Amino acid sequence: MRYISTRGAAPTLAFDEVLLAGLARDGGLYVPETWPTFTPDEIRAMRGLPYAELAVRVMAPFLGGRVTEAEFAGLVRDAYAGFDHAAVTPLVQLDQSTWVMELFHGPTLAFKDVALQLLGRLFDHVLAKKAEHVTIVGATSGDTGSAAIEACRDREAVDIFILHPKGRTSEVQRRQMTTVLSDNVHNIALEGSFDDCQDLVKAMFNDTSFRDEQNLSAVNSINWARIMAQIVYYFAAAIELGAPDRQVSFAVPTGNFGNVYAAYGARAMGLPIQRLVVGTNSNDILARFFATGTMQTQAVMPTISPSMDIQISSNFERLLFDLYDRDGPALNQCMGRFRSGGSFAVTPAQLERARLVFNGHKVDEELTRATMAETRRLAGGLLIDPHTAVGLAAARAEQPHIDPAVPLVALACAHPAKFPDAVERATGVRPPLPPRLADLYEREERVTVLPNDLRAVQAFVRSRARRTAAGQRSA
Numbered sequence: 001m002r003y004i005s006t007r008g009a010a011p012t013l014a015f016d017e018v019l020l021a022g023l024a025r026d027g028g029l030y031v032p033e034t035w036p037t038f039t040p041d042e043i044r045a046m047r048g049l050p051y052a053e054l055a056v057r058v059m060a061p062f063l064g065g066r067v068t069e070a071e072f073a074g075l076v077r078d079a080y081a082g083f084d085h086a087a088v089t090p091l092v093q094l095d096q097s098t099w100v101m102e103l104f105h106g107p108t109l110a111f112k113d114v115a116l117q118l119l120g121r122l123f124d125h126v127l128a129k130k131a132e133h134v135t136i137v138g139a140t141s142g143d144t145g146s147a148a149i150e151a152c153r154d155r156e157a158v159d160i161f162i163l164h165p166k167g168r169t170s171e172v173q174r175r176q177m178t179t180v181l182s183d184n185v186h187n188i189a190l191e192g193s194f195d196d197c198q199d200l201v202k203a204m205f206n207d208t209s210f211r212d213e214q215n216l217s218a219v220n221s222i223n224w225a226r227i228m229a230q231i232v233y234y235f236a237a238a239i240e241l242g243a244p245d246r247q248v249s250f251a252v253p254t255g256n257f258g259n260v261y262a263a264y265g266a267r268a269m270g271l272p273i274q275r276l277v278v279g280t281n282s283n284d285i286l287a288r289f290f291a292t293g294t295m296q297t298q299a300v301m302p303t304i305s306p307s308m309d310i311q312i313s314s315n316f317e318r319l320l321f322d323l324y325d326r327d328g329p330a331l332n333q334c335m336g337r338f339r340s341g342g343s344f345a346v347t348p349a350q351l352e353r354a355r356l357v358f359n360g361h362k363v364d365e366e367l368t369r370a371t372m373a374e375t376r377r378l379a380g381g382l383l384i385d386p387h388t389a390v391g392l393a394a395a396r397a398e399q400p401h402i403d404p405a406v407p408l409v410a411l412a413c414a415h416p417a418k419f420p421d422a423v424e425r426a427t428g429v430r431p432p433l434p435p436r437l438a439d440l441y442e443r444e445e446r447v448t449v450l451p452n453d454l455r456a457v458q459a460f461v462r463s464r465a466r467r468t469a470a471g472q473r474s475a
């Protein structure tokens with residue numbers, strides 16, 4: 001298995017290289033040269049497997065022999081042993097045709113743990129073999145940051161720098177990041193939005209001398225391995241609900257388009273997914289795209305689902321690559337137009353192809369709150385976080401237009417305790433922090449505030465990374 005860049009001008013890479021590379025050198029994102037596929041019989045044979053075994057089956061074709069299956073199975077088992085539910089990503093049935101998939105049973109209470117607990121271990125494994133050290137730079141609107149920090153803290157071969165938009169995450173999300181005081185963890189509160197954070201991360205990758213000097217790596221979903229690990233839970237849910245002999249649809253609260261792109265990947269691998277419903281908050285650029293075929297940025301608006309306060313969804317480029325029939329140079333031109341003018345449009349034929357699978361719905365603040373309250377009332381007191389509510393409300397908006405016999409799974413991407421103020425305001429109930437985070441508000445915080453300026457961030461990284469200009473790990 002080799003990986004190619006969506007912009008068509010970077011060398012193809014093997015799995016271990018793509019894991020460490022992050023963004024491709026031509027500014028594109030890596031995708032598999034061809035999607036591996038499973039036959040219905042192969043999917044049937046996955047029924048009843050424990051999550052970790054299923055994960056190895058689903059991900060093995062992506063490794064291309066660069067990590068042995070036995071080594072990989074050990075890393076996967078270890079990654080999911082720390083989850084507090086035996087099923088890792090359990091399903092909860094809400095009514096005859098609607099389920100919620102709980103993705104928040106990992107150490108930082110968000111779906112990011114599912115991929116990042118594995119990535120941290122993969123980084124260690126691959127870096128030890130290569131005797132290398134990497135400097136990870138990542139952008140977060142709240143959840144990737146803490147999951148990545150938890151996965152990489154105290155790892156000798158890694159320094160990790162996480163940029164979050166100052167004052168725009170929930171307090172729990174911020175504290176989950178800034179109270180980790182390990183020497184290799186560096187939190188930056190950026191004076192800007194999440195999109196600014198993500199732009200700076202990409203700019204650091206596109207500065208090739210800085211990239212090489214620091215041996216940069218990524219933990220955001222620009223890293224292919226993140227997508228690979230997220231594909232697994234779509235298999236887990238669909239198989240539990242009857243795949244390959246029954247179709248399944250998913251509703252996904254969406255910001256950077258990584259999670260729902262993983263569902264698209266699962267479908268490309270042979271999983272019978274009928275619909276992918278994209279739920280956006282008031283930052284509804286994706287819902288507008290699926291309605292009109294035009295991607296047009298607007299000013300980012302703070303909402304009660306802050307992890308989705310995003311205008312530029314990195315992973316959308318991976319879908320566009322397919323809509324452009326994998327023509328890298330043509331996509332490069334389109335992305336250039338988007339960068340310079342803040343908009344682009346696809347052709348009616350491209351939009352029609354996208355809409356065969358995807359549809360989008362905007363869920364405003366009022367509907368988000370109403371969905372949290374209604375779920376508590378109708379589902380036996382179940383509390384859901386605002387992001388999950390966006391996904392569930394989008395599912396409800398789609399349901400009148402789809403076959404009720406096809407199960408619809410809404411993704412619960414974060415634990416309600418990460419957003420206690422918003423949940424309490426909507427439901428009257430304040431979700432308590434689980435025991436492992438019970439003293440979060442008493443822990444010391446460490447964070448550096450920086451302006452939205454590439455040079456300032458690069459200077460900070462240089463001053464803190466345990467790496468010399470010659471590319472070695474410093475003493």
Ligand SMILES: Cc1ncc(COP(=O)(O)O)c(C=O)c1O
Pocket residue numbers: 110142143144221253254255256257258259260307308387388413414
């Ligand atoms: C709780 C939560 N829900 C939804 C999303 C959106 O996911 P994606 O960026 O993969 O579209 C995020 C951030 O990624 C998140 O943290």
Ligand SMILES: N[C@@H](CCOP(=O)(O)O)C(=O)O
Pocket residue numbers: 139140141142143144145219220221222255256258307308314
């Ligand atoms: N919502 C995300 C934004 C970054 O997304 P990623 O999936 O690309 O890491 C967050 O919580 O940080």
